[in-house]
Every structure is written in structure tokens, then in C-alpha cells.
Amino acid sequence: MSDGSYPAPAHGAAGDEGAAARSAVVVGGGLAGITAALALADAGVRVTLLEGRPRLGGLAFSFQRGELTVDNGQHVYLRCCTAYRWFLDRIQGAALAPLQDRLDVPVVDVAKPEGRRLGRLRRDALPVPLHLGRSLAAYPHLSLAERAAVGRAALALKGLDLADPTLDTQDFGSWLAAHGQSARAIEALWDLVGVATLNAVAGDASLGLAAMVFKTGLLSDPGAADIGWAHVPLGELHDRLARKALDSAGVRTEVRTRVTSVSTNENGTWSVQVPGERLETDAVVLAVPQREAHDLLPAGTLDAPEQLLRIGTAPILNIHVVYDRTVLARPFFAALGTPVQWVFDRTAASGLGAGQYLALSQSAAQDDIDLPVAELRERYLPELERLIPGTRGAEVQDFFVTRERTATFAPTPGVGRLRPGARTKAPGLYLAGAWTATGWPATMESAVRSGVSAADAALSALGRPRPRHLFEFEEAA
Ligand SMILES: Cc1cc2nc3c(=O)[nH]c(=O)nc-3n(C[C@H](O)[C@H](O)[C@H](O)COP(=O)(O)OP(=O)(O)OC[C@H]3O[C@@H](n4cnc5c(N)ncnc54)[C@H](O)[C@@H]3O)c2cc1C
Known part of the structure; x- marks a missing residue:
């Protein structure tokens, strides 16, 4: 068949009510x-x-492993995901994947020798961008100067025109550096959100896609970034x-x-x-x-x-750990100063009878995706002990991983014109x-x-x- 040689379809005229069902x-x-x-x-x-x-x-499915029903990878969505929310409604599943009332992400940092430090990214009932102002001002994982610089970069990001095609030719990391963001601010804030949503670190991500995510999620409607996830x-x-x-x-x-x-x-x-x-x-x-x-x-x-x-494609690794007891009181948290990224409690959703089942969601996992399970176990269990005191002394009853090597397309600069x-x-x-x-x-x-x-x-x-x-x-x- 040659280019442009497609015959017109043999359909009735537009809006032809009498036409047979297409x-x-x-x-x-x-x-x-x-x-x-x-x-x-x-x-x-x-x-x-x-x-x-x-x-x-x-790519978003479950399978059975003994008594556990396991998701191939933890999935979350945001309140601004209006199409996915329409989908949940359409399949009558919205009540099974509820949204938080208000964005609230515990962020645990274990980088410092003096121990764990908990911060929170949460919003107030204020208009954009003030809804995040108080949380950012109190965010303990950044210095005062870094917090002020984050605020300035957020405003610059808000001013970007998403329809500008040159955004897709630049990488987000360079843009952040040019807007006064330290390596720490990128790690503790921009990548914390960006890696999980884009599946790439800032240096590997298209500015166009990153700007879209941050503008839509954090700088549009106050509730846009409230998080939802399947409780089944x-x-x-x-x-x-x-x-x-x-x-x-x-x-x-x-x-x-x-x-x-x-x-x-x-x-x-x-x-x-x-x-x-x-x-x-x-x-x-x-x-x-x-x-x-x-x-x-x-x-x-x-x-x-x-x-x-x-x-291109980019991998996501999920690490699944079943403990003999409850070790974590929160439904989820994000981590800094450790290879662990996000940890979710999957106990109730999985049908586990006793103990607790945690899933670690590791995005942009190029370095880990092919490591043997034994090596991942050796690497990640001690990290969980640093992050979650309750795991110290708890017995690990099951440890396994799910590898999605082509979890997403790679959001690299220039990808926009290929789609x-x-x-x-x-x-x-x-x-x-x-x-x-x-x-x-x-x-x-x-x-x-x-x-x-x-x-x-x-x-x-x-x-x-x-x-x-x-x-x-x-x-x-
Ligand atoms: C581990 C992991 C974590 C993720 N986390 C999140 C998250 O937190 N939030 C989020 O929003 N998204 C997340 N994603 C991404 C999200 O799952 C995908 O973007 C989305 O599910 C893709 O849906 P799709 O229909 O475009 O493609 P797919 O899910 O890839 O569906 C394509 C389907 O086509 C079928 N198929 C292929 N070839 C043929 C053929 N020849 N004949 C018939 N069928 C065929 C395949 O079997 C497949 O079922 C994650 C993905 C993974 C893997």
C-alpha cells in the first residue's frame, strides 16, 4: 500500500441516524x-x-502470590487527574481508590548521622501558591535560603508557557540549576515529586513535561496534588x-x-x-x-x-516486604538520604491476614532493575531499618520484587515531537x-x-x- 492511497471509509453521512451501527x-x-x-x-x-x-x-495489574494479592507496581493518581477520575467513576470504582482530603506527604530524611528527621509536604486551605507556603516555609529538609529559592523557581515555573515547543528541547535539571536550585533542593523537593511522576531525575527530564506536571499538580488548583490510590x-x-x-x-x-x-x-x-x-x-x-x-x-x-x-523506555522496580508484625503506622511516606524512594502499606489491599506488607516504589530504577533479589534484599532491608524503627527486630516473612523494565516512556528532552x-x-x-x-x-x-x-x-x-x-x-x- 502506498502513501496517501487510503480510500474513504464507506460510512453513512455524519449524524446519519438511520445508519446501521458502526x-x-x-x-x-x-x-x-x-x-x-x-x-x-x-x-x-x-x-x-x-x-x-x-x-x-x-501495565497496572495484580497477581496472586500465596495468600497475597500483589500489584505489579504501586500506582497513585492526583486530584488533577480528571480523566482517570472519570474512568474510575465510569467503572464504578471511585470509592475503592479514594483521594486524600488534603495533600499530606510525610518525608523522612535519614541522611544526617544524628538520625531520622520527619518533614511534611502538605497544603493549607489557601489559594495557589499560598496553599503550599506554610509547608514549604517549615520544610526541615532545606535551608532557609533553599526554601526561598524554591519559592522563586516555582513562580518562574508558573510563568512558563506550556505551548512553547522549545521547553521540550531543554532538560529540567539545567533549568532548575539556572534558577538557583541547589543539588540538595533538587534531591529533597523537585526530584522527590518529579522522579515519582516523570520516572526520571530532573537532569534526564524534558522541561516541557516537568513544567506540565508541576504547574498542573502544584500551581493550578489548591487541591490538584491531593493523592489518591487504590485501597484494593x-x-x-x-x-x-x-x-x-x-x-x-x-x-x-x-x-x-x-x-x-x-x-x-x-x-x-x-x-x-x-x-x-x-x-x-x-x-x-x-x-x-x-x-x-x-x-x-x-x-x-x-x-x-x-x-x-x-x-525510549524507563524502568520501575517494586520491592515487596512482608513483616511478621505491624512496623509502620502511616499509609505511606517518601524517603531522603537513602536509595528508598516511596514506601506504601499494602497490607489491607493485599488480603494479608497477619503482619504487615510494605511495597517500595523505586522509579527511574535503571541502576537496580537487573540486580538479583538477594542483592536487593541485602541493600534495602537495612535501609528500611534506618527509616522505620519498628522493622528492627521484626521478622521478614517474605521478600520479593516486581520488575517493569518498560514501565513508562522515557520523558527525555525531545520526546514531545516523537509522540x-x-x-x-x-x-x-x-x-x-x-x-x-x-x-x-x-x-x-x-x-x-x-x-x-x-x-x-x-x-x-x-x-x-x-x-x-x-x-x-x-x-x-
Ligand atoms: C510499576 C509501574 C508503576 C507505575 N506507577 C504509576 C503511578 O503511580 N501513576 C500513574 O498514573 N501511572 C503509573 N504507571 C504508568 C501507568 O501504569 C501506564 O502509563 C498506563 O497503565 C499505560 O496504559 P496504556 O493502556 O497506555 O498501555 P498498557 O498498559 O501498556 O496497555 C497496552 C496493552 O496492549 C496489549 N497488547 C500489546 N500488543 C498487543 C497485541 N498485538 N494484541 C493485543 N493486545 C496487545 C498489552 O498486553 C497491554 O495490555 C506505572 C507503571 C508501572 C509499570
């Missing part, structure tokens, strides 16, 4: 694909969702409840069904090949990771498909995935936004007016 195949049952499938089905399209693995949820296993939300919502929306969902090729037909419809079956459809949404999308895209459907292969939008050059073929051009880093929010964008583009091409009530998060964003 059909769509969504490839990939991660959050992007589930969202696209739901949005299309809600608009009256006949949808088939195909997922290669035995479960839905993609991720699989309960992204697999079981998502599947229930898809079923009631009339979506045909097939798991263990890997798509091997996608091609267009003479009349502008599409064929999707899976082992033993060929599906004919009006539209296809490819909601798979960028490398798989590259391999499935028919020739000529993107101007520069090889760019997808230039989008394609939902539309391809071929009418009827759309892209979704956290890695597409949503403006967000690789997050659940980005995945859901991409699914909505792809569904939106498909709906206008299918002549199905987009129901206004579907994507209210756009108005709220």
Missing part, C-alpha cells in the same frame, strides 16, 4: 484501550476489544470492574487474543487478524505500546513511523496509549486521555456525534 476493534486492553472501548460503545458503536494477555489492565488490588479496578463495565456497555472483550496484523480493505473498512479469526470493522484503535504499534501499523499510515522506535496524536494518515485507524501526544507523562491519566482522544476521532469519522456527557473531564481539566 463497528470498531480496539487492540490492547490497558487503560487506554478500555477507555476507548467504553467511550465508543457508549456512543452506540459495536466494539470488540482484543487483549493479548489473560487479563485487562495492561489494581486488578479489582482495571480488570474485574473494567470488564463488568465493558460487558454492560455491550463490548465483546477477548483476552488471550493477540492481534498479528491490521490491514485496510478496498472499501475503506479494516481487517484485524488474530489467530484463527479475521475481524472486519469500520475503525481500529491501536492501544498498544509504541513498539507494538510500530509493528502493527500498515505502511504509509504515519509520516515517520520509525520515530515510534526512538521513544503522535490519535489520528493516523489512514481514515479509520487511530492510536491510543499513554505514550501518544497527550501532553502528560506516561501515567494512567495520559492513558485514559489518549483513549478518549482516539474514540473522539473515531466517532467523528464514523458519523457518530460525540455525546457531550461522555468526556466531562475535559471541561473540568
Whole structure:
């Protein structure tokens, strides 16, 4: 097939109420694909969702390990993640993944020989940026001068225009240094938030993506950075409840069904090949990771498909430790002066009967991702003893790790121009995935936004007016 040779799809006119139900195949049952499938089905399209693995949820899933239900990686979202919140509502899961009433992050520093020091990042009921002023002024992990410099940099960040494409050509670390941020301020504040949200240290992150995260999360609405997380296993939300919502929306969902090729037909419809079956459809949404999308895209459907292969990936490691007793009274905390980044109490969500189960979420984990479990154990258990006095003397009943080597796309400077939008050059073929051009880093929010964008583009091409009530998060964003 040559460039630009795609026939127009054989659809009814836009808004043609009498037209037979249009059909769509969504490839990939991660959050992007589930969202696209739901949005299309809600608009009256006949949808088939195909997922290669035995479960839905993609990169955010759970598995069983004895009596424990384990998440492959701790996931959190923020109040400003309006698309993911829409998704939670849509699958009737919002109550299972509640938000904090008000941002409150305990930050434990063990760098100093005199011992542990606790600080807090929390907000007041004041307008932006005063909502964080008191917390920053009292933040014990920075000197007075560093706190003042952080305030000045935050205001400079607030003034950046996210639509300016040159932001994506610079790295965040250099920008912070140029705005008077010490190495300590970067470690104790900017990277504390940035590594967890961007999956890269400031020096490796695009200023455009970093500015987007900090402006949206900390400098827009006072409550924007309030944190939410699943109080149940991720699989309960992204697999079981998502599947229930898809079923009631009339979506045909097939798991263990890997798509091997996608091609267009003479009349502008599409064929999707899976082992033993060929599906004919009006539209296809490819909601798979960028490398798989590259391999499935028919020739000529993107101007520069090889760019997808230039989008790098970054790892996240989770370290799981089960103690014989309760060692930590908080639901989570962040750590400084240690390789440990964020620690979450997963006991209740995992179904553990006795003792306590902690999960360490280690982002931008390039140095650790391939270390043997024994080495990680030797390295991290003593760090937990420094951070959590209650672990000293407690018995470790289980220690294991989950490694996601391609957890996110790498948010490096320049990545912005590699990320394609939902539309391809071929009418009827759309892209979704956290890695597409949503403006967000690789997050659940980005995945859901991409699914909505792809569904939106498909709906206008299918002549199905987009129901206004579907994507209210756009108005709220
Ligand atoms: C350990 C870890 C921690 C994270 N923490 C956070 C966090 O705290 N907050 C946050 O917002 N985000 C977090 N993320 C990122 C978030 O999970 C992802 O951005 C999001 O889930 C991506 O969804 P997606 O639908 O775009 O892609 P995926 O989840 O990758 O879904 C793509 C799906 O396509 C399927 N597929 C691929 N090829 C085919 C084929 N040929 N046929 C059929 N199916 C196919 C795959 O099996 C997969 O299910 C984390 C990710 C990881 C791994």
C-alpha cells in the first residue's frame, strides 16, 4: 500500500441516524484501550476489544502470590487527574481508590548521622501558591535560603508557557540549576515529586513535561496534588470492574487474543487478524505500546513511523516486604538520604491476614532493575531499618520484587515531537496509549486521555456525534 492511497471509509453521512451501527476493534486492553472501548460503545458503536494477555489492565495489574494479592507496581493518581477520575467513576470504582482530603506527604530524611528527621509536604486551605507556603516555609529538609529559592523557581515555573515547543528541547535539571536550585533542593523537593511522576531525575527530564506536571499538580488548583490510590488490588479496578463495565456497555472483550496484523480493505473498512479469526470493522484503535504499534501499523499510515522506535523506555522496580508484625503506622511516606524512594502499606489491599506488607516504589530504577533479589534484599532491608524503627527486630516473612523494565516512556528532552496524536494518515485507524501526544507523562491519566482522544476521532469519522456527557473531564481539566 502506498502513501496517501487510503480510500474513504464507506460510512453513512455524519449524524446519519438511520445508519446501521458502526463497528470498531480496539487492540490492547490497558487503560487506554478500555477507555476507548467504553467511550465508543457508549456512543452506540459495536466494539470488540482484543487483549493479548489473560487479563485487562495492561501495565497496572495484580497477581496472586500465596495468600497475597500483589500489584505489579504501586500506582497513585492526583486530584488533577480528571480523566482517570472519570474512568474510575465510569467503572464504578471511585470509592475503592479514594483521594486524600488534603495533600499530606510525610518525608523522612535519614541522611544526617544524628538520625531520622520527619518533614511534611502538605497544603493549607489557601489559594495557589499560598496553599503550599506554610509547608514549604517549615520544610526541615532545606535551608532557609533553599526554601526561598524554591519559592522563586516555582513562580518562574508558573510563568512558563506550556505551548512553547522549545521547553521540550531543554532538560529540567539545567533549568532548575539556572534558577538557583541547589543539588540538595533538587534531591529533597523537585526530584522527590518529579522522579515519582516523570520516572526520571530532573537532569534526564524534558522541561516541557516537568513544567506540565508541576504547574498542573502544584500551581493550578489548591487541591490538584491531593493523592489518591487504590485501597484494593489494581486488578479489582482495571480488570474485574473494567470488564463488568465493558460487558454492560455491550463490548465483546477477548483476552488471550493477540492481534498479528491490521490491514485496510478496498472499501475503506479494516481487517484485524488474530489467530484463527479475521475481524472486519469500520475503525481500529491501536492501544498498544509504541513498539507494538510500530509493528502493527500498515505502511504509509504515519509520516515517520520509525520515530515510534526512538521513544525510549524507563524502568520501575517494586520491592515487596512482608513483616511478621505491624512496623509502620502511616499509609505511606517518601524517603531522603537513602536509595528508598516511596514506601506504601499494602497490607489491607493485599488480603494479608497477619503482619504487615510494605511495597517500595523505586522509579527511574535503571541502576537496580537487573540486580538479583538477594542483592536487593541485602541493600534495602537495612535501609528500611534506618527509616522505620519498628522493622528492627521484626521478622521478614517474605521478600520479593516486581520488575517493569518498560514501565513508562522515557520523558527525555525531545520526546514531545516523537509522540503522535490519535489520528493516523489512514481514515479509520487511530492510536491510543499513554505514550501518544497527550501532553502528560506516561501515567494512567495520559492513558485514559489518549483513549478518549482516539474514540473522539473515531466517532467523528464514523458519523457518530460525540455525546457531550461522555468526556466531562475535559471541561473540568
Ligand atoms: C510499576 C509501574 C508503576 C507505575 N506507577 C504509576 C503511578 O503511580 N501513576 C500513574 O498514573 N501511572 C503509573 N504507571 C504508568 C501507568 O501504569 C501506564 O502509563 C498506563 O497503565 C499505560 O496504559 P496504556 O493502556 O497506555 O498501555 P498498557 O498498559 O501498556 O496497555 C497496552 C496493552 O496492549 C496489549 N497488547 C500489546 N500488543 C498487543 C497485541 N498485538 N494484541 C493485543 N493486545 C496487545 C498489552 O498486553 C497491554 O495490555 C506505572 C507503571 C508501572 C509499570
